[in-house]
Amino acid sequence: MFTAGPHPLHVDIDLSTKCNLRCRFCHLSHFEPKEWTQISLEQFAELEPVLSRAKSITLFSKYEPLTCRDFVPIFERIATFGAETYFSTNGILLTDEVIDALVGRLTFLTVSVTGFTRETYARHMGQDRLDTVRDNLARLNAAKAARGTDLPKLRVSTVGMQETVDDLTMAVDFARDFAMAEGVQVTYLKAHGPEMVADMPLADPARFAASAAKAAEYAASLGIKFDLQGGTIDEIEAATAALGHKMCDMPWRRLSLQPNGDVYPCPLSYQPVGNFFEERLEDIWTGPRLAAFRAGVNDPENMNPDCRDCSHCRHRSVLKPQANDFSTAETYVGGMRRK
Numbered sequence: 476m477f478t479a480g481p482h483p484l485h486v487d488i489d490l491s492t493k494c495n496l497r498c499r500f501c502h503l504s505h506f507e508p509k510e511w512t513q514i515s516l517e518q519f520a521e522l523e524p525v526l527s528r529a530k531s532i533t534l535f536s537k538y539e540p541l542t543c544r545d546f547v548p549i550f551e552r553i554a555t556f557g558a559e560t561y562f563s564t565n566g567i568l569l570t571d572e573v574i575d576a577l578v579g580r581l582t583f584l585t586v587s588v589t590g591f592t593r594e595t596y597a598r599h600m601g602q603d604r605l606d607t608v609r610d611n612l613a614r615l616n617a618a619k620a621a622r623g624t625d626l627p628k629l630r631v632s633t634v635g636m637q638e639t640v641d642d643l644t645m646a647v648d649f650a651r652d653f654a655m656a657e658g659v660q661v662t663y664l665k666a667h668g669p670e671m672v673a674d675m676p677l678a679d680p681a682r683f684a685a686s687a688a689k690a691a692e693y694a695a696s697l698g699i700k701f702d703l704q705g706g707t708i709d710e711i712e713a714a715t716a717a718l719g720h721k722m723c724d725m726p727w728r729r730l731s732l733q734p735n736g737d738v739y740p741c742p743l744s745y746q747p748v749g750n751f752f753e754e755r756l757e758d759i760w761t762g763p764r765l766a767a768f769r770a771g772v773n774d775p776e777n778m779n780p781d782c783r784d785c786s787h788c789r790h791r792s793v794l795k796p797q798a799n800d801f802s803t804a805e806t807y808v809g810g811m812r813r814k
């Protein structure tokens with residue numbers, strides 16, 4: 476079985492629980508975070524003894540990191556740690572100041588776009604801002620060229636659903652247009668409201684798989700990376716058959732932090748194992764609550780409810796309704812509650 480080292484190798488942290496968009500598919504359209512809050516530079520400084528030891532730091536989990544007021548000064552601190560760094564954003568708030576801070580220092584940046592025409596973007600993402608995202612990516616690439624750096628390495632992430640699966644080739648074109656070294660990532664839609672249920676891949680897996688395979692072939696013909704998150708439907712089903720989710724080592728190598736101080740064993744768990752405003756992160760990492768959670772991750776006889784119905788793209792079945800359909804759930808990961 477897995478063993479935990481003296482400190483987490485990977486930390487993810489939501490710097491803010493806010494977002495400037497309300498994408499129709501997103502949990503934020505149906506659930507409210509436990510608190511509307513963000514972390515300040517002073518609060519972040521308290522985490523440095525643990526964060527500065529991590530090998531990789533992800534600056535988001537469930538919300539929009541660029542809505543954090545202190546994003547730039549916090550990133551300036553993180554850049555001194557020497558860790559691999561990554562976040563995902565809708566890309567609308569990539570100002571010149573943010574671009575200046577990221578270029579040559581952030582390792583990976585994912586920009587999320589679902590809908591590759593002005594009309595379909597506005598339908599799925601809720602605002603007519605595709606041109607802003609394109610302009611921002613062009614300025615980011617110009618800044619990379621001016622500094623002679625390939626960082627941040629770019630990727631576009633798009634939500635795979637019955638309505639968009641035939642448009643995945645447009646995501647490949649988008650990755651090509653912006654010279655995205657990490658290509659395209661497709662996430663499998665989870666339904667957070669009843670209107671999204673018929674759009675889940677499991678509503679017609681054969682159609683979804685065939686269209687995704689075509690887009691993958693197109694990407695290969697252009698030499699562009701194309702990643703269905705967690706694998707193809709067949710690969711995921713084979714890997715999740717025994718446990719209901721893949722063998723998961725996340726709570727042995729990672730901690731997941733919220734800006735209200737709550738600390739979770741992974742980004743998909745429902746209950747915190749501590750709060751970093753009340754206890755040292757080092758003590759939470761070695762403490763009894765996280766140990767008890769770890770004991771229920773991969774044991775079929777004694778599985779945490781979070782793990783039994785894990786909705787993490789890299790771990791879950793994409794055909795099992797419990798791991799994909801949250802359209803009537805009253806609560807959601809990270810303490811979210813239905814609006």
Ligand SMILES: C[S@@+](CC[C@H](N)C(=O)[O-])C[C@H]1O[C@@H](n2cnc3c(N)ncnc32)[C@H](O)[C@@H]1O
Pocket residue numbers: 494500501502535536537538539540563564565585586587588589632633634662663664665666667
């Ligand atoms: C929740 S967002 C947070 C980070 C940032 N705001 C962004 O959009 O990239 C993280 C990723 O989840 C994806 N996502 C949101 N809702 C989803 C859903 N219902 N099913 C699958 N993926 C989803 C988004 O497209 C995005 O790539």
Ligand code: SF4
Pocket residue numbers: 494495496497498501502503537538539564565587
């Ligand atoms: S931009 Fe990201 S966090 Fe904001 S609503 Fe869309 S998917 Fe959710």
Ligand code: SF4
Pocket residue numbers: 720723724725726740741742743744772781782783785786787790
């Ligand atoms: S909820 Fe999923 S990602 Fe989190 S520990 Fe359990 S199996 Fe792993």
